[in-house]
Amino acid sequence: MDKLKALQAFVLIVERGSLTEAAEALDSSLSAMVRTLGALESQLGVRLLNRTTRRLSLTEDGRQYLERARHILAALDDADRSLGAQQAEPSGTLSVTAPVLFGQYHVAPSVTSFLQRYPRMRINLVLLDRVVNLVEEGLDVGVRIGPLEDSTVVARGVGRIRRVVVASPALLRRLGTPKHPRDLAKLPCLRFSATDGVHWVFREAGHAFTVGVQGQLECNLSAPMLEACAAGLGFGRFLSYQAAPWVAAKRLRIVLGDYEVEPWPVSLTYPSARLLPSRTKVFIEWMVGELKSSV
Template sequence: MDKLLAMTVFVKIADEGSLTAAANKLGKSLPSVVRMLASLESHLQTRLFNRTTRKIALTEEGRIYLEHCRKILLDIVESELELSEEKTIPHGMITLTAPVRFGEMYVAPSVTRFLKKYPDVKINLMLLDRVVNLLDEGIDLAIRIAHLEDSSMVAKSVGLIRQVVCVSPALLDELGCIPQYPKELSDLPCVCFSGISPNSIWHLNDRGKRIDIKVDGNFICNQAKTSVDACIAGLGFGLFYNYQVMPWIDSGKLKIILNQYEPEPQPINLVYPHSRLMATRVRTLVDWFSHDLHSSLHE
């Protein structure tokens, strides 16, 4: 027995007050309506209507069951309507993650503009300087810098970001020289930001050829701001994304060196699980970032 169909038939009989009228409204034969009602009563082991040749009336059990059936059927209609509207009008919660400093500078302003256009969407923005497992942590969308290693995810690039080697002028004065070649960094103090170089290996570039430099230092940190602060304080040379240090480059607190050996730019990716049934709100945000973030990065 199709319970939902049986409930629908039962409610229609109660509304019309007649088996024949209910059958006509539903476009079904009278015998089929009678059979469905009989099957429902048999399943519930109770009589839902008192029937005579002239009249049909709900029993007390029927009135109680009718109230529940109306609620169930209304919930189904509202759920289907909500899903239908979601296909055209983005709404609901999106959980999004991005690196802390990049999120503060670029993602949060873009999200603000997005929410002004789509006020029915809610966004939980998590700024983290670590790679999260999207599926395990319930993340809908991640913004990641660098090439994607997880083939189970989709990566959509929205731009490129530079990496730069920088140092405080005070440390250069202390050393008395400016390194001219990447290999010199191996013998100099370095601040190791594990968000870029988790193994303390810096990947520089010499005319298209990658150079791997093992650096050393007495400060390793997974937070970009703290690592930059250590570099400003003169603890060592640092390798950072340019947006992480540009305010201090502009103010003169840090100086970029080895420009000709600058690493290859890294892609900024929108990362999300493979799915043919991506919610409209998430798809809309992906499309938004593809244009809005891209424009912000190239201003």
């Protein structure tokens, strides 16, 4: 027996004063309504209604049960309405994290448009060039670039990002354009410690190989590395979105494109151990659509 449906049937029988009318209202049969009422009374061990050929009347137990049944159904209806309203107009605060430049270029504009659409929402946007633990740091949603090794999060893919080698036009005129990644071993390179060390990985004929690189500068942030690269200090390797404005401005050029490794995935992540609030679901769906169109 479906207890919720039985409660609904009992309340409706009393309100309509007729098993037949209650059955019609619930798009059910009279026999099914009689069975539902009988099963409810059997489970409770009491008679709820006195039934004669002419009328139905509540017993004392029936009157007490009717009041509680109405309260339960009203509470469920309020809960449904509350969640429905929250889904239509989310409210509250979310903490969101993303890599610094990707956050500036892609996440922050999407967050702004989201907040304009949902004025009752607030977002704390944390931009960091390091891998964060969402649960330990109290974050609701993260944008992650690269392979995911954290099994405690759920990931929604939104795109892929290339890893590109770039150099300034002036440096290429002075030293020449490398024909193969191994040429970099003899050329000045800038090491971006957030994604690469002293060995850069490339791919040729389906197989990966590494090239040892060296140079005068190593840094954990992309902005100063891009500035140094554009100034002609050496070759650099970056995620494509990091270098995109510089390439578009013709301050950097991409080289060795035929030897790039597989693009890295871009994912929206959130803790798998939580039941997501409506506001988080709405935000995730918004960001999936925004990022898929921009990445």
